[in-house]
Amino acid sequence: MHQQQKSGTDPYVEFIDVGVTKPSPAGTSMVILDRISFTARQGEITGIIGASGSGKSTLIRLCNRLDDPSAGTIELNGQNIATIDPLLLRRKIAMVLQKPFMFEGTLLENLQRPFMFRKLAPPSAGSLEITRVLDLVQLPAEMLDRDARSLSGGEQQRVNLARALINHPEVLLLDEPTSALDRPSTAHLASTLCNICQSEHLAIIVVTHDLYLAEHIVNHLIYLEEGRIVEQGVGPQMLAKPQTTALSNFLAKPEKSSS
Amino acid sequence: MNTPHIIPLNVIQLVYAYALILISLALARWQQIGHEKQLLWSSIRMLFQLIAVGYLLHLVFAINSPLPVMLMLLAMAGFSLQVAGSRIKKRMPNFYRVVGSSIIIGCGGVTFYFCLVVIGYSPWFDPRYLIPLAGMIFGNAMNGASLAAERLSSEMHERREEIECALSLGATSRQSAAEAIRNAYSAALRPTINTMAATGIVALPGMMTGQILSGTEPIIAVRYQIAILCAITGAVAVTSFLIVQQGYRHFFTDAHQLKSE
Numbered sequence: 001m002h003q004q005q006k007s008g009t010d011p012y013v014e015f016i017d018v019g020v021t022k023p024s025p026a027g028t029s030m031v032i033l034d035r036i037s038f039t040a041r042q043g044e045i046t047g048i049i050g051a052s053g054s055g056k057s058t059l060i061r062l063c064n065r066l067d068d069p070s071a072g073t074i075e076l077n078g079q080n081i082a083t084i085d086p087l088l089l090r091r092k093i094a095m096v097l098q099k100p101f102m103f104e105g106t107l108l109e110n111l112q113r114p115f116m117f118r119k120l121a122p123p124s125a126g127s128l129e130i131t132r133v134l135d136l137v138q139l140p141a142e143m144l145d146r147d148a149r150s151l152s153g154g155e156q157q158r159v160n161l162a163r164a165l166i167n168h169p170e171v172l173l174l175d176e177p178t179s180a181l182d183r184p185s186t187a188h189l190a191s192t193l194c195n196i197c198q199s200e201h202l203a204i205i206v207v208t209h210d211l212y213l214a215e216h217i218v219n220h221l222i223y224l225e226e227g228r229i230v231e232q233g234v235g236p237q238m239l240a241k242p243q244t245t246a247l248s249n250f251l252a253k254p255e256k257s258s259s
Numbered sequence: 260m261n262t263p264h265i266i267p268l269n270v271i272q273l274v275y276a277y278a279l280i281l282i283s284l285a286l287a288r289w290q291q292i293g294h295e296k297q298l299l300w301s302s303i304r305m306l307f308q309l310i311a312v313g314y315l316l317h318l319v320f321a322i323n324s325p326l327p328v329m330l331m332l333l334a335m336a337g338f339s340l341q342v343a344g345s346r347i348k349k350r351m352p353n354f355y356r357v358v359g360s361s362i363i364i365g366c367g368g369v370t371f372y373f374c375l376v377v378i379g380y381s382p383w384f385d386p387r388y389l390i391p392l393a394g395m396i397f398g399n400a401m402n403g404a405s406l407a408a409e410r411l412s413s414e415m416h417e418r419r420e421e422i423e424c425a426l427s428l429g430a431t432s433r434q435s436a437a438e439a440i441r442n443a444y445s446a447a448l449r450p451t452i453n454t455m456a457a458t459g460i461v462a463l464p465g466m467m468t469g470q471i472l473s474g475t476e477p478i479i480a481v482r483y484q485i486a487i488l489c490a491i492t493g494a495v496a497v498t499s500f501l502i503v504q505q506g507y508r509h510f511f512t513d514a515h516q517l518k519s520e
Contacts, residue, residue, distance in 0.1 A: 022519075065514055066423060086514045087429055095427040101420050117430040167429060 047218030365498030414439035
């Protein structure tokens with residue numbers, strides 16, 4: 001399933017010395033992320049792994065400006081994202097949150113939401129936009145009339161993904177996408193992500209504690225510990241031959257819970 | 260028909276009335292229900308506060324000039340704000356600024372519209388009208404205000420996931436908080452709506468009862484009651500609307516980010 005990625009693609013999302021500090025209850029400042037630098041390229045899946053509290057969820061929230069960094073810059077194809085209108089940025093950089101949230105209404109209405117946010121006429125059930133995203137996440141069109149909240153966890157995660165893809169994003173962020181899924185659903189999602197990454201030529205950044213994803217679909221892997229990048233490299237190689245004791249310790253005892 | 264004059268209560272009669280509080284105390288003690296201290300303390304507070312207000316009103320009525328009346332209205336607004344604030348466990352960001360300005364604009368606006376346009380007495384500051392009417396309007400709007408502010412905070416807290424999901428899909432702060440705003444506004448209005456529907460059946464309102472006791476024709480008293488209920492509804496609606504519309508903004512940054520709690 002693993003995609004062999006040619007190197008030399010355009011840089012897409014680039015973190016340059018990014019840091020996040022937050023005030024701690026004691027009154028001092030707490031370092032959440034420290035001098036993070038990496039590049040996520042189009043057509044590649046960048047995976048971020050690490051224990052709970054390593055800062056991986058904070059990191060991914062910086063990409064679509066749900067939070068802002070305290071230091072450093074993040075660039076989207078060479079442009080500092082702090083200078084891009086956040087509403088426009090979030091159409092270019094879509095995000096799938098950890099827990100699939102379904103708005104009240106049918107599956108179709110959930111897919112129409114992003115259009116309503118932009119005050120555009122929502123596409124109808126048979127339209128090109130809807131069939132495109134249903135195909136991408138492999139959901140049958142007969143499900144469009146179903147109450148979104150009555151769908152199974154795996155199906156909701158697919159709707160979540162389809163809804164994120166409907167704005168034709170350039171970058172897709174996923175925060176622990178498999179935390180509510182069983183193994184078959186995880187495998188299904190993994191192959192879907194691989195296909196989407198190639199067919200839509202997306203840069204995908206996925207935060208996960210699930211080594212299955214890291215092993216099978218991630219091209220560029222980053223291991224975070226206490227807010228620092230300890231090791232980064234090509235996914236399968238890094239997992240097979242960790243260069244640091246920190247990563248080998250983590251691989252020997254990966255945490256089940258997410259941060 | 261002669262206008263019947265209200266029977267003035269003397270101190271002895273008040274002592275008789277107070278006997279009812281003593282009965283409540285005795286019942287509480289006998290059945291070991293507790294709260295005797297609170298009951299006693301509250302009844303003493305009520306006694307002194309009302310006597311103080313009585314003398315204050317007497318003074319303001321005697322002076323009969325705009326300044327003391329306006330000062331009294333400002334004090335009412337201040338107390339409403341303070342009571343609304345003390346009732347809420349988790350205050351929203353910029354609570355006093357948001358709720359204070361909403362009470363002043365909402366209640367102040369409705370009070371003056373009601374006094375000048377609806378009733379249309381003169382002079383405009385006549386304390387006999389302005390003070391009791393403003394008191395009822397501020398008191399009710401204060402309840403609405405604390406409901407609106409409290410519900411908005413809890414909705415914004417409980418709906419964090421939904422809001423961030425909407426923001427991630429390109430929604431503005433307002434669009435992402437729409438449901439929270441709607442629920443907070445409707446929670447603030449519900450008691451007033453229920454009161455209107457039950458008035459006259461479940462309970463006779465205080466103002467109407469008071470007017471009837473002091474000799475006003477019931478038909479006129481009813482008209483006043485209808486008018487004041489409309490004013491109260493308007494004040495609660497405008498004040499709560501201003502609170503939720505201003506309030507939700509303080510949960511977000513300018514970049515449509517939900518602030519951390």
